[in-house]
Amino acid sequence: MMPSEKTQGAFKKNTSGKRLSTMIMNDYLDLHRRASEGAFVVWIAIIVPAELFGGFENVVYAVPESHAALCAGKGTGPVLCEKAEGFGYSTDLCSYARIDIGTAFDGGRDSPTFGLPRPDLLISNTNNCSLLVKWFDVYHRAWGVPHLALDIPFCYENQKERDFRYIMDQFGTLISTIEEMSGQRFDLDRARESVQLSSEAFKEWKRFLSFAAHRPSGITAFDSFVQMAPILTSRGTRRLVDHYRLLADETAEQVKNGIFPVPDERYRLLWDNIAPWHQLRKMSGRLAGLGANITSASYTYCIGALEGEYDPYEFDGNDPLAWLARLQNFSVCPHGLNLRGKAMNEVIGRNAIDGVVFASNRSCKVYSLMQMDQMRYIREELGIPCVMIDVDHADVRKYSEETAFTRLEALLEMIGA
């Protein structure tokens, strides 16, 4: 068989996938072990700059959103959501929150990681959504654990100096709170090292994503969904840099050898919203059968970049806190319409995107309640066909595969026409 004719199956058998599973498993084991040995445990929202904890001797962090995504991916989303609903939490609440509340209030049962170790401090962040503050308040009330919220102003335009200063001040509060509570001293040099490593990891991450520009694409967005997990469990570590370097190298090698995830790729698509965690395999497989590849996703291309940008924001070696503050807006949710459009436009050009799939996600209103206008912009201003499908990122009960695929197939027809 010629390399270019290699199958999707051959593509999947790379070592990064196996290394990833081991890494995530070890990260969770390590988290539980260190917590049980007395480390200071913080629960954080995804955007909280975890590199700061690298500035402490013995602080470990857990990310409930990431844990919820893992549960959804492993198929325990619905059972955990139902538990939260049984505790009185509405089915209209974000499914990450429901999964996590279901786990936390049932002693970690049905979680592939046996839940998360009890926190000493909760740190939420308003910039992805301020609901995270409400969500963490649930634990704060139930367990009496202190809760500190970081307030990051929404970006309708690039971060302003006043917002930057405001964020820096909050980092100061965060550091002194941990110092006081844990009795540990914050070491700026250690934090600088973590930041340096994160910056390197983001560069490698973007190198990995850059293979989406190849025709056929060297990756699928589903690969990026799976591979983003250690950013949330190993941020600011050497192993994260090594992992992404190897991942990018292996992908380069595969592309060189003509091994592609969708070898007969006819449609190159972009995904807008959080990953459909319960559908990764199914959706990518079924799309591949139609010659379609979702090569890029706003959810993963935003990582490491400033608002509205694509390229990584590199650390200059100076003030690690300043780099973290400037990068507080990296995810899509706190971006206004113009910034979202700017970044998407860039990726559509770079990766020769034929069509955009807007995944309207009632569980994540912040991501979704701009999509109708963004879709209009992409369709009318850029002339790119688009479709909107309904997907709940973590609650499979709110997803209909056939309805989604009817629309996806219509999109492919539109592109083909």
Place this chain on the structure above:
Amino acid sequence: MQSFPDSLADLKSQGHTLIGCFPLYPPLELLHSFGLSPVVLWGLRQDITHLTRSDRHLQPYACGVARSLSEFVLSRGRELLDAIFMYNACDTLRNLPEILESSLDRHGASIPLFRLHIPAVPLSRPFASDYLNERIRDLIGELEKFTGRSFSAQTFLNSTELYNRQRRLSRDLERLAETGRIRFADCSDILLSAGRMSLDDHISILERTVREFNGRAPGHQGVRIMLSGILPPPVALLDAIERTGLTVVANDIAALRRSYDYLPAASADPGAYYRDLYRNHYPCTTILPSADSRLETIMQTVRESGVQGFIFVGEKFCEYEYFEIPAVKRMIEAEGVRTLELEIGMDDALNLDAYQTRIEAFAEMLCHETRGSRRDNDAV
């Protein structure tokens, strides 16, 4: 009563410069001090029955407040509003400005938009109050440009006094409802009408009503209940509540008590004034740092008002409210207070039969229990 758009058309014809404010707690005094008439765009559901424009921009899982607000701004905004103001009250609202702006622009109907970020961290932290100060200063600069007027400390002080007068009267009116001198449905209607008339007119109506009903004897008291939510339930449900023998003696409604319960000290300094107002505001699910005090405040009100039943008036898809309901429910049920959860969605306003039945059943249970406990007491 006149519809919301008609009321605004009247105000405009009287020469008011209207600034449509996104809910919940915009800095009304500052806007007013620049000669603007702020109207808060909530409670529009009964007037906005079709969402033709808004549905082109927002998915149906946005809350009814956001959808009806968007519909109003897109369909009548250009004609009735001179400017729009928004702040980071909630995630849904923070997503709206550019959606509305770009749509209005496309139709050649742009409206100036002002934005403010109110810190979602405790204002007791000096940097947070400095940040609020800076944002307010910037807003003042923008308002100066827009209105062509300079900021006047004296005018601002006057505005703060007027709004405090309105708050005081609103509390007085609410107390009249608590004692059954005025129906809660009427009280709520008068309080909500603040959003559709000038401040002076609203103050006059409040003064008149408070004077008139103050002289009345306390009315019949049914089983004492409290309401909680973003907006009061539709009038038909308030009627059902009263008809079935329940009396609303307290509320934790954002458009009512949460809006006017705290009286900040009148001040000529906007920074100091808003630091005080937002720091000490009556707790609300959308004022994130007030989370701890919210439960205490509700509990205290439940106890002080001798509430026997508690109705959550959930605004469908308002996650702020829904995250807190289980904790509040557990807490007040532990006090022996019965609870009922209603969920009002955009389409429900026209079809309230099912809710009325649930209210009737709730009232029946409460009345039965009250009669039972009275009998027990008599026996003792």
